[in-house]
Amino acid sequence: MVGRDVHLERSRKEVTAGDTVLEFRNVCYRDVIQNASFKIRSGEILGIAGIDNSGQKELTEMAAGILAPTSGSIFLNGEDVTALNVMQHKKRGVGFIPQDRQHAGLVLGMNIADNLLIGYQRSPEYKVGRIFENKKKVNQDACEKISRYDIRPANANALANNLSGGNQQKVVIARESSRASRLIVADQPSRGVDVGAIELIYQVFSKACKEGKAVLLSSLELDELMMICNRIMVLAEGRVQGIVDGKTSTRYEIGALMLAGREDASDA
């Protein structure tokens, strides 16, 4: 289908209790998230499982600094980042792959080079002096990312609008993961993309883990989570129902937790 062999199976790297990268302490967001507390250690992929609209979007957006929690605190490597904004999160090495790539992730009317820059345009390497943009560096950087992440067409001037869904997602992945030095937060990154791009996404995540970064991955695909995550956190109606081991847990176990918040859970 993609003209080559695709290897989706990834060998899960065993986590040897790395440092805590991200910690949520009793985080609430309006009436969507209630008292979420969890930790992600470096070198670990923490999956978020749950029925759609269980609060995954809000949880990941809080982790990336886009939403501010209504109460509770968030710590990044021990530093309280609860009140920091997106830019400050990005500076601290948090990359975010939003759920809606066409509206939140990309500017479709811009070319690939510009889309690979958005959010990082303020970092000194892309500037000349205080106000000017370093176009040469931006293009050079774009070409390097296009070949590293296999974005097609391999033309930095192509409009994002003209790319396939998979390649659009690759642009977002390339932009965020290449700059995320501590944590990658991804909300349903494999939704609606081709299998070649999915393979690349898994590769990026497992490579990030090997480099000691942490990954927070929300997905609606249980199989995906069970395949690549070290631990899986199950959300139901905005509450953390439990955190299970990614390797040993069963679909039944996770499914039961997903429904735990419901009144008819006993029947399930």
Next chain:
Amino acid sequence: MLKSWFNKERLASAMSPILIILMSFLLVSLMMAFVGVNPVTAYVSLFSGAFGSLSGLLNTLTKAVPICLAAIGVAIASRAGIFNIGINGQIAVGAVGTVLVGVYLEGLPAIVHIPLALLAGMFFGVLYALLPAIAYIKKHINLLVIFLLTNTIANKFVTWIIYTKLKDPTLQSTATYKIQASAKLPNLIVSPAKLNIGVFIALFVVVIVYIYFYKTTSGFEMRTCGLNKTAANYAGINTNRYQFIALLAGGALAGLAGGIEVLGTYYRLYDGFSPAYGFDGIPIALLVNGNPVGIIVGSIVFGALRVGSTNMQIQTGVSSELVDVIQGTLITFIALEYIFHFISGKIVSGSFFRKARQKRSSSVRD
């Protein structure tokens, strides 16, 4: 280098405004033919009035200056993703600021007086843009509505302030006192028509805006904000601040346009001095999609329409208000721009005339 610049996408995007202009001229020709005027003679007299003589050309350039500044104001706003139609009112209020400094500050050397008067105009323009900008950013009040309201208020305010406070009693018409000699903009050419240094001011602004849009990080952020506000917010760009700044910058440029009109052309503030320059800016900025070179060309064309229409009225009897009709049709066609962009893309790629055949073959393939 040239080849990569001159690609099909660029050609298609350049062709679409040309198609729009041609279509609106065609439609207006039909109207002229309908009322029994030969459209060719009308257009010939229109453009010979604007470009046919040196004085016509100079007048065209003078008229193009405020139009150009207004167009840039609209273009900045549209870059930031908002539609600024309040320029017209801000021009009038800005002119009041300039005339106050120009008339009542005495004894200053020209080198201080002129910039001070223009800055006062910009300040008044910004001040008048402040209320709509705050209302839009803080309370999400519809910009179109509030700008339409403030435009009307501005015109009435100018009439009121001239009548009650600033009117020169020796004049028949409603106008203020004449500005001090030290506040007059120097002329580059005096005969056969005047051309003041406002042309250079406008060009300078175009260059600054070009550099800002295409070379700076902040310009990149503003462009991101205009193309996709959601994505800009997700990237941590303060979109509200950029939209706010864009509205205030529009006010400043409008005030500058009004100030140049006062200091360079009339030397006093006449009631209703601006024949809707602010509204001329809108189709230009939208037609050329904020491209600075396009704005210069567009404002010269619109200046020509304003100057040549008088000539056309004298020679062919077609009312000079026809220019407003041309503008109206232009805006209507701009609203349909997607269709023109589609067609010009087809023409450039050469598939426009093969369409029928393509359709047939694709249905066969299915």
